[in-house]
Amino acid sequence: MTATALTLVHDKVTQGLRIALAGNPNCGKSSLFNALTGAHQHVANYPGVTVEEKRGRTKLDGLNAEITDLPGTYSLSSFSPEERVAEAELATHPDVVVVVADSTQLKRNLVLLVQVLQAGANPVLCLNMADEAAAAGQRLDVAKMEALLGFPVVETVGHRGEGVSALKAAILKAAKQPLIKHRLVLGVEFERALTVIARELPTEEDARAHEWVALKLLVGDPTHTARIATRKGGQGVIATALAERARLETLSGLEIAVYTAERCFGFVDGLLREVSLHPARANARELTDKIDAVIVHPLLGVPIFAAAMYLTFWLTFSVGEYPMGWIETAVAALGSWVTSLWQAGSESPLRSLLVDGIIAGVGGVLVFLPNILLLFFGLAFMEDTGYMARAAFITDRVMHRFGLHGKSFIPMLTGFGCSIPGIMATRTLENERDRLTTMLVLPLMSCGARLPIWMLLVPAFFPAPWRAPAMFGIYALGIGLAMLLALVVRRTVLRGAEAPFVMELPPYRLPTLKAVVRKMTERSWLYLKKAGTVILGISILMWVLTAYPKPESFKVDRDIAAGTLTVSDDTTLTNLRAAEALEQSFAGRVGKTLEPVFAPLGFDWKIVTAMIGAFAAKEVFVAQMGIVYAMGNVEEAGADDLRQTLTRHYSPWVGLSMMVFLLIGTPCMATFAVTRRESGSNKWALLQFFGLTTLAYLLALVVYQLGSLLSA
């Protein structure tokens, strides 16, 4: 070890090494990241984008190291947020950049290595999936590869953790002896162009990134060009880059992007020819082909897909019911336990906050955890086996009609169960615009929590023969509007050139249980942690809204005292008091204040108040209606009374208008919180909330007004 290397190591002992993992999607990067960092991980979103930011810690021979898992990208072309994030991370010059490559797809995978080198990184090449490559008969001269490239090259089997210690050693070695100058050979003319441009770059530009910026200017990257243009002397270098581009294009007869790609692939080709000891057999992927012949068969494909979906949802919602019941019981038990800490009949606000606010609110969200875990288990399994891409292949034709993506299908289907896992499942969509569009319209899928509402309202307002069609109609309306809205969103707020669909269909792989469970818990934990904090806040707010201000005295009591009212039993009295309390509360007052606004929809203050409650969770609407009509907390048994009351009080048109409004408007607070988290900004959550509510208002208005006209 040289003296400088020693000082470097000394510095890094105190500061820690910064390591980044780069690689194509599906190269096994997450598996390696997990193998390297173990449980020490932190997952978040990059600010303002839907891209996931994963960091973890590990020790390398006693040295602290922070590992960043860059988003999987095919290149650093900066056309997608993932690529921009990866590029930005590389621009911070991590001490070592591990380029993970799928050994069975080296040609394409190594093109990313070329770009990472151009970006001035100090790399280690990790040839992952070495087991598959070996099984296919491919053999590489790794030592020669290392000699040719001038930096460490290791073979690994990511999901089994094989070669990880060698990888760690290689990372350390690279950190101690950083690569000074890469040995890419991309052709005299190409290199000369880069040198000529780099020479003219403004002096304040990061010296290590000169070649990279030169390359970006050469290919006319808008971000870099705009940035350089504002610098002193920037115009000059941009003109030079233009001239060089023209020169290379005339010389090669190829457009610059094609020429650049050709140079990179050429280098990789040459390298692979040098180091290949034995090529992979031509029929190495037969098994995948055989499976695909069935899975995406023109006739069998759709039934198989339907069966897979059915299985997933059965797992999620049927099997999930049991633990859901347990959680409900546990939450209820916790509630009564906390209640028992106070004297019976105590009106302690703290008790009410704890029981009715926090435990009820957070419990209501916690209840979905089993669903979420199971669903994410199913999704992670489909993703890791490679089926997800096939499912997208099958559904894309329909989804694309509406400006969505094949991969939007599963999240939207999930939305029928619950919007929250649906929104979280949009993570499988790589493209930001596709992902946001799916997220925004997803609450229109009538979720499980809305089912109790339909169960209450449909029999109340529809004669028996019309009930089934009404149910069907409400679901169909949701789907239809979601599709329509997706189209609208794509033409307005998320307008822009369509992102390429071009999707790789990875070979089928048997995922390890560990990997699937890990993915599942990771996402579920995110749901609990981030959504949880917001939901806790909103729960408390909702509690305050419905519980305060408390009436000084109850009119019921005064009426009884005055003898104008007789109440037969205690329950009725409690119910009447609860109804009054709600009427007096902020929610009730807001409901009354908003009554004129909602009158054109046929709603009175009672409905509006109940709808405010529905923001906490959709099914709360039923309970709140029960309370305003002094029927207590409506459970299944009491529903019939409430139904009759509703039939008496409202016309069917009000009923329909209510259903339309509840289907479309005011996504619940958990949806709001998760959309905010997953989209990385308040903007989209607010847009979703107000957009859908406005639409709901307008449609309910049309329904009620038309209905009133017809029946008049």
Added chain:
Amino acid sequence: MITAASSLVPANISSSLEDYLETIYLLVQQQGFARVKEIAHAREVKAASVSVALRRLAELDLVRYERREYIALTEQGEEAARKVLTRHRLLTRFFEEVLQMPADAASNQACAMEHSLTDEAMDRFVRFFEYLGSCPTVIESFRRCPLSLAPDKAAARKDSNCATCRAHSKVETMSLADLRPGQHGVVEHINAKGALRQRLLDMGMLPQTPIELERAGLGGDPLWIRCQGARLALRRAEASSIAIRQLP
């Protein structure tokens, strides 16, 4: 790159002076120096004529005498000579490679033409020729095209690649979307723009890459293709931006 429009060379330099420059340049390249005797020999003229020409070239500051008899090119002279030589070689290659004339006939034609082209015409010609040279498929398809051959041979060869041929044989250019499942092709070029273009390039869809359409989704969209050893799904609309040549 050769900039024929370079202002280094006086415009009024005569064609014979250009020939002298060329000769001196070649002699210097070959043996490191040039003398009157050798120049006269190479150009098949009398030594006296050489001296006259040299004096004129010296006046133009294109040559200088190192020692008696030993002649070297000035920087400008070298530039001018290289230019003349490049023109000569370029024209020769054009006649020989593109127009397919025999080697000596091509060289003679080049000699006859090289002095009569204006700088501008030459410049444009150079660019055109560079383009041809850099894109061998153009020359190839020209050679294969019936129009490049005597009419009797033309009928035998047809190429779907060339607009003229297409007009003659009614073969349309194909895109990837025109293939049927199971058919193969070779990528010719990518007409897509922006992100799609980049993604296709990232996937290795470069000119001359083999590509196969394996199957199509229900209703014919999306397409399932194989390229560079990977399976890819693309929408029909995207696939139609990839021009291909079908393989049997």
